[in-house]
Structures are given as C-alpha cells and as structure tokens.
Amino acid sequence: CAAIEPMVQKWVKTLPPNVVFRSVPVAFNASMADLQRLYYTLDVMGRLDLHPAVFKAIHEEHKPIYDQKAITDWAVSKGLDRAKFVAVFTSFGVQAKVTRANEQAKSYQIEGTPSISVDGKYVTSPSMTQSYEGTIKEAQKLVDMVNKK
The missing domain is CATH 3.40.30.10 (Glutaredoxin)
Known part of the structure; x- marks a missing residue:
C-alpha cells in the first residue's frame, strides 16, 4: 500500500467530479x-x-x-x-x-492489498496488472467504462 499511495493520490486529483474516492483499509x-x-x-x-x-x-x-x-x-x-x-x-x-x-x-x-474497487462491482490490483502503474491505468479504464453507462 505504501508504494502505490502516492500514485493513487495523484490519480485521485484527476478523477471527474462525479467520482468519489474512498480509502478502505482492510x-x-x-x-x-x-x-x-x-x-x-x-x-x-x-x-x-x-x-x-x-x-x-x-x-x-x-x-x-x-x-x-x-x-x-x-x-x-x-x-x-x-x-x-x-x-x-x-x-x-x-x-x-x-x-x-x-x-x-x-x-x-478482495483477496489482497492494495486493490481498487470501482462502482462496487469491478476490482483491480497489482497482482492482476503486474504493476502499480498498471493498476492505476486499469482503474481509470473502469471509471471511464462506468461513466459511459
């Protein structure tokens, strides 16, 4: 979590106004x-x-x-x-x-941390994307997909 936190904070600043980001420590x-x-x-x-x-x-x-x-x-x-x-x-x-x-x-x-859930339905994590950066990119794709609905 410590390694991805700065990337998450940077990404959160770019999210559209209708998206609410909330950390959920587990x-x-x-x-x-x-x-x-x-x-x-x-x-x-x-x-x-x-x-x-x-x-x-x-x-x-x-x-x-x-x-x-x-x-x-x-x-x-x-x-x-x-x-x-x-x-x-x-x-x-x-x-x-x-x-x-x-x-x-x-x-x-959620089976491990860090993980990012979007819209309570979709989850991504470094174990799925092979990198922290990939996790942020995938989370953004999920946000974009949900916003198109």
Missing part, C-alpha cells in the same frame, strides 16, 4: 487489525494528514507500531492527545468503520 490478519483501527481513528479525529507518516514510520523508520500501545505512543509523538486518541481508537464508531470495511472487502472479494 486487515487480513490479526497483526494488521490495530493499523486498520489507526487509519479510522485518524479519520474520525480529522487527522488523515498523518496517514503518510504511518507508512514512513513502518517502512522507512522501521518502527514496530503494530499494537495499541505502540500506536498510541506514536500518535502522541505526532502531537495527538493521548486520552482523546485512546478514546477514539477504542470507540464503537471506529469499530463500526472497521466492521464495515471488512464486510466490503468480503463482498468485493
């Missing part, structure tokens, strides 16, 4: 569940601007932010209030977002 195993919760916590707190810093912490700084304590410590290091962060991280609202994301992944038959 955890395919228990070790990723708290990172999924982190994304939705940042979303609820209005701090998705920190999302690229999550990738940086994991992939460049090699910080083991995989459990609630480590994630909370990381969030506090980025200026977030510990008590507020923990309250949101453990909230029903965040759990509802996690549950909905997992249901979407299952209904769209």
Whole structure:
C-alpha cells in the first residue's frame, strides 16, 4: 500500500467530479487489525494528514507500531492527545468503520492489498496488472467504462 499511495493520490486529483474516492483499509490478519483501527481513528479525529507518516514510520523508520500501545505512543509523538486518541481508537464508531470495511472487502472479494474497487462491482490490483502503474491505468479504464453507462 505504501508504494502505490502516492500514485493513487495523484490519480485521485484527476478523477471527474462525479467520482468519489474512498480509502478502505482492510486487515487480513490479526497483526494488521490495530493499523486498520489507526487509519479510522485518524479519520474520525480529522487527522488523515498523518496517514503518510504511518507508512514512513513502518517502512522507512522501521518502527514496530503494530499494537495499541505502540500506536498510541506514536500518535502522541505526532502531537495527538493521548486520552482523546485512546478514546477514539477504542470507540464503537471506529469499530463500526472497521466492521464495515471488512464486510466490503468480503463482498468485493478482495483477496489482497492494495486493490481498487470501482462502482462496487469491478476490482483491480497489482497482482492482476503486474504493476502499480498498471493498476492505476486499469482503474481509470473502469471509471471511464462506468461513466459511459
């Protein structure tokens, strides 16, 4: 996901006004569940601007932010209030977002990340296109196809 994220952000800026792009983080195993919760916590707190810093912490700084304590410590290091962060991280609202994301992944038959779903019917991914760039190109073709209907 970290590798394709900059490409996705660039592509999203080119989408027509009638297209809504929404990131849906998915955890395919228990070790990723708290990172999924982190994304939705940042979303609820209005701090998705920190999302690229999550990738940086994991992939460049090699910080083991995989459990609630480590994630909370990381969030506090980025200026977030510990008590507020923990309250949101453990909230029903965040759990509802996690549950909905997992249901979407299952209904769209997402088997790996990153994947891009268009119109809730079509899915593409690097495993299908053999590259991140190919995934973006295929997603654009799908958007164009859906818009022609």
